[in-house]
Amino acid sequence: MARIAVVAGDGIGPEVVAQARKVLDAVLPGVVEATEYDLGAARWHRTGEVLPDSVLAELAGHDAILLGAVGDPTVPPGVLERGLLLKLRFAFDQYVNLRPSRLWPGTAGPLGSVKPGEVDLVVVREGTEGLYAGAGGSLHRDTPAEVATEESLNTRHGVERVIRDAFARARRRERRKVTLVHKTNVLTHAGSLWSRTFEAVAAEHPDVTTEYQHVDAAAMFLVTQPQRYDVVVTDNLFGDILTDIAAAVTGGIGLAASGCINPEGAYPSMFEPVHGSAPDIAGQGVADPVAAVLSAALLLDQLGHADAAARVTDAVATELAGRAPGVPVRTAEVGDRLAGYAAG
Amino acid sequence: MARIAVVAGDGIGPEVVAQARKVLDAVLPGVVEATEYDLGAARWHRTGEVLPDSVLAELAGHDAILLGAVGDPTVPPGVLERGLLLKLRFAFDQYVNLRPSRLWPGTAGPLGSVKPGEVDLVVVREGTEGLYAGAGGSLHRDTPAEVATEESLNTRHGVERVIRDAFARARRRERRKVTLVHKTNVLTHAGSLWSRTFEAVAAEHPDVTTEYQHVDAAAMFLVTQPQRYDVVVTDNLFGDILTDIAAAVTGGIGLAASGCINPEGAYPSMFEPVHGSAPDIAGQGVADPVAAVLSAALLLDQLGHADAAARVTDAVATELAGRAPGVPVRTAEVGDRLAGYAAG
Ligand SMILES: CC(C)[C@H](C(=O)O)[C@@H](O)C(=O)O
Ligand SMILES: CC(C)[C@H](C(=O)O)[C@@H](O)C(=O)O
Numbered sequence: 085m086a087r088i089a090v091v092a093g094d095g096i097g098p099e100v101v102a103q104a105r106k107v108l109d110a111v112l113p114g115v116v117e118a119t120e121y122d123l124g125a126a127r128w129h130r131t132g133e134v135l136p137d138s139v140l141a142e143l144a145g146h147d148a149i150l151l152g153a154v155g156d157p158t159v160p161p162g163v164l165e166r167g168l169l170l171k172l173r174f175a176f177d178q179y180v181n182l183r184p185s186r187l188w189p190g191t192a193g194p195l196g197s198v199k200p201g202e203v204d205l206v207v208v209r210e211g212t213e214g215l216y217a218g219a220g221g222s223l224h225r226d227t228p229a230e231v232a233t234e235e236s237l238n239t240r241h242g243v244e245r246v247i248r249d250a251f252a253r254a255r256r257r258e259r260r261k262v263t264l265v266h267k268t269n270v271l272t273h274a275g276s277l278w279s280r281t282f283e284a285v286a287a288e289h290p291d292v293t294t295e296y297q298h299v300d301a302a303a304m305f306l307v308t309q310p311q312r313y314d315v316v317v318t319d320n321l322f323g324d325i326l327t328d329i330a331a332a333v334t335g336g337i338g339l340a341a342s343g344c345i346n347p348e349g350a351y352p353s354m355f356e357p358v359h360g361s362a363p364d365i366a367g368q369g370v371a372d373p374v375a376a377v378l379s380a381a382l383l384l385d386q387l388g389h390a391d392a393a394a395r396v397t398d399a400v401a402t403e404l405a406g407r408a409p410g411v412p413v414r415t416a417e418v419g420d421r422l423a424g425y426a427a428g
Numbered sequence: 429m430a431r432i433a434v435v436a437g438d439g440i441g442p443e444v445v446a447q448a449r450k451v452l453d454a455v456l457p458g459v460v461e462a463t464e465y466d467l468g469a470a471r472w473h474r475t476g477e478v479l480p481d482s483v484l485a486e487l488a489g490h491d492a493i494l495l496g497a498v499g500d501p502t503v504p505p506g507v508l509e510r511g512l513l514l515k516l517r518f519a520f521d522q523y524v525n526l527r528p529s530r531l532w533p534g535t536a537g538p539l540g541s542v543k544p545g546e547v548d549l550v551v552v553r554e555g556t557e558g559l560y561a562g563a564g565g566s567l568h569r570d571t572p573a574e575v576a577t578e579e580s581l582n583t584r585h586g587v588e589r590v591i592r593d594a595f596a597r598a599r600r601r602e603r604r605k606v607t608l609v610h611k612t613n614v615l616t617h618a619g620s621l622w623s624r625t626f627e628a629v630a631a632e633h634p635d636v637t638t639e640y641q642h643v644d645a646a647a648m649f650l651v652t653q654p655q656r657y658d659v660v661v662t663d664n665l666f667g668d669i670l671t672d673i674a675a676a677v678t679g680g681i682g683l684a685a686s687g688c689i690n691p692e693g694a695y696p697s698m699f700e701p702v703h704g705s706a707p708d709i710a711g712q713g714v715a716d717p718v719a720a721v722l723s724a725a726l727l728l729d730q731l732g733h734a735d736a737a738a739r740v741t742d743a744v745a746t747e748l749a750g751r752a753p754g755v756p757v758r759t760a761e762v763g764d765r766l767a768g769y770a771a772g
Binding site: 194272 | 566571577582611612613647651669
């Protein structure tokens with residue numbers, strides 16, 4: 085039995101999560117026990133609460149968290165991000181923020197030169213350090229003398245464990261290649277820590293090919309030659325930006341899945357589509373649930389159900405290969421089809 | 429008479445700078461007085477010097493600096509970047525790092541959905557603050573307890589002046605639109621300073637349309653809808669990444685120009701192609717000088733020669749419209765043609 089906490093969230097969150105649950109139930113009938121938590125913008129508007137300690141404690145008792153999307157434009161920036169999403173990543177030590185990108189056969193990406201099937205990369209983004217640590221402040225606010233700082237905090241502990249995870253993932257893949265992305269020529273202190281740690285871990289993995297790129301170059305190459313990447317390991321903020329580029333060149337965030345993973349399983353990992361709550365299309369049944377379903381596949385994989393995860397991923401491949409270009413999707417119909425293929 | 433300091437630099441730097449000078453001489457005969465400075469990797473290897481104070485003082489006496497490209501893989505990361513490029517940006521208070529991107533008629537970008545002529549944007553990147561301030565350090569280096577920090581420093585002074593510059597530029601353009609890019613939902617202190625300052629300046633410019641985007645969303649939209657941008661204003665590191673994406677979607681850094689500008693003219697501004705020294709193709713006469721020539725056009729504009737700048741830009745348009753797809757360029761021939769068109 086897998087005990088899953090479900091945070092459907094706001095906007096299209098509940099619609100896409102419903103499909104992910106449909107697929108989970110189809111692929112492993114009777115295995116998933118879901119408990120719903122109504123966190124997000126709606127709860128904040130109603131109660132002023134983002135994530136009460138009691139809820140955090142309850143979530144900690146689950147095997148994993150499946151999240152739809154939280155937020156809406158009426159919530160001030162930072163409230164749900166810092167108070168909920170980042171809070172969970174930090175509280176549950178989810179140091180591997182995993183974001184695979186594939187240009188699926190049958191889909192069309194925006195790049196003329198890249199053929200479907202040619203892109204298959206995964207970004208291993210650090211999830212608990214860097215500029216996301218919340219270390220910063222300001223002085224003389226709202227005066228001409230205002231200064232504001234943001235500090236990137238990096239530890240050998242934090243950097244090494246995520247780099248090790250990237251190498252471990254690369255060894256399970258065909259190309260066995262890891263690209264470190266940073267900005268060592270400007271961020272010399274953190275950059276040096278990342279490079280030295282990368283080189284030390286690389287030395288233990290002679291069977292893995294390695295390369296280094298500056299973040300600006302990587303942003304460019306993701307557009308001009310996304311095929312060249314296999315596993316990319318990078319810091320929290322660079323990973324945030326690069327994974328959106330990777331999503332864009334592989335058909336958009338409508339298809340992009342992510343996992344915030346605590347690999348040791350000391351805490352629950354969290355799985356969520358990269359897209360937001362998309363209030364403009366919420367409630368219309370037209371949101372693409374593929375990203376949520378692929379996130380559920382990552383969840384299955386993390387919980388040790390690799391076969392079931394592969395069946396879900398194959399179901400998505402079948403679905404995408406069968407889509408006629410330009411025809412809008414219907415959320416529930418896609419969910420039904422995916423559940424059918426995956427159960428198959 | 430315009431007194432220009434020329435730093436041809438390493439790799440393809442001298443080859444492309446020679447073409448830019450050819451074009452400057454053709455478009456304003458007898459006006460440019462150039463003095464050469466041999467800064468870069470070669471000098472560092474020979475003498476161990478990056479930028480002696482005496483040279484910095486000499487450079488300060490010029491009206492502008494034209495730089496080719498510096499660096500090669502044998503120089504440790506940071507030496508030339510911090511010691512030369514960033515040193516000049518900071519010493520000469522070049523707070524506007526200007527990076528225009530156009531998808532020129534006749535060229536092919538990587539995006540199937542974007543037609544030549546449709547993209548015409550300029551990124552106004554802050555050049556003297558943020559994570560580039562060099563504020564950071566590390567403790568317990570090379571031990572398991574190592575920590576490394578990088579600090580982003582932002583002042584109202586620095587943020588406001590670059591935002592004002594972006595609005596001033598937008599008012600001289602047809603669409604009059606400014607997009608602020610930051611990450612206000614995570615970098616709440618600096619993000620708040622940037623947003624509040626942006627809103628204050630926007631209120632003084634009712635004739636300019638404004639929008640805000642998170643950096644990850646902007647990275648994505650630069651790939652999926654680069655047409656939507658007119659003027660983008662952003663911080664130093666975000667600007668570094670976004671301008672490489674903008675370059676990638678408009679045909680690559682081979683065409684991308686940049687200016688590090690001190691708008692008041694208290695110090696010389698510096699103009700350089702975005703591309704690096706490309707040691708792999710150096711000395712073969714095959715580097716595309718267009719980025720260097722467009723950088724010279726930015727230089728002319730900054731020095732008050734708007735007509736001459738426009739003639740150079742038009743010459744580039746003619747050159748690019750006339751290129752047969754797939755035919756390699758010859759550096760000197762391109763320079764000769766551009767000089768001819770611009771003189772014409
Ligand atoms: C919502 C925000 C805090 C988050 C991030 O920056 O990590 C998002 O952009 C993401 O990539 O998951
Ligand atoms: C070389 C490096 C210091 C520089 C930067 O990061 O600004 C470069 O990438 C650029 O964009 O001009």
